[in-house]
Amino acid sequence: MPKIILGIDPGIADTGYxxxxxxxxxxxxxxxxxxxTSPKDDLITRLDILNRELDKIIKKYKPxxxxxxxxxxxxxxxxxxxxxQARGVSLLTLKQxxxxxxxxxxxQVKQAVSAYGxxxxxxxxxxxxxxxxxxxxxxxxxxxDALAIAICALNSKLCLKN
Numbered sequence: 001m002p003k004i005i006l007g008i009d010p011g012i013a014d015t016g017y018x019x020x021x022x023x024x025x026x027x028x029x030x031x032x033x034x035x036x037t038s039p040k041d042d043l044i045t046r047l048d049i050l051n052r053e054l055d056k057i058i059k060k061y062k063p064x065x066x067x068x069x070x071x072x073x074x075x076x077x078x079x080x081x082x083x084x085q086a087r088g089v090s091l092l093t094l095k096q097x098x099x100x101x102x103x104x105x106x107x108q109v110k111q112a113v114s115a116y117g118x119x120x121x122x123x124x125x126x127x128x129x130x131x132x133x134x135x136x137x138x139x140x141x142x143x144x145d146a147l148a149i150a151i152c153a154l155n156s157k158l159c160l161k162n
């Protein structure tokens with residue numbers, strides 16, 4: 001039975017998303033991109049856009065599992081709070097769609113796709129391209145990260161089965 005996994009890299013200006021499908025030993029990318037919001041809009045409007053767009057992706061691709069990157073410590077407290085709110089809206093949207101959720105730290109995600117927890121953005125992009133057999137590097141960075149988060153969830157589930 002195919003398994004569809006949604007990866008999310010939360011942010012307020014850009015929330016990356018990536019949807020992958022596992023079928024037997026084959027792994028493929030169904031879609032990826034970024035949900036963008038304008039800094040001209042107030043925070044509540046931006047969070048609402050994030051909720052509605054994420055809900056559309058879930059309804060279209062019907063994932064079996066969602067994976068979300070945990071918030072890393074940010075020296076700018078204001079930025080961390082706003083990103084935390086975007087992350088909270090993402091988690092709520094997933095929960096409202098009855099999706100099981102797995103969370104990972106950035107270093108866990110990097111380790112899962114590159115075997116190095118301190119890999120650069122470019123290294124992660126290259127490995128995601130290779131793992132998913134994409135024709136080009138996934139862009140923007142947030143989308144590449146979301147695909148990596150989905151791959152990490154798949155690896156985690158495989159480890160739990162064994």
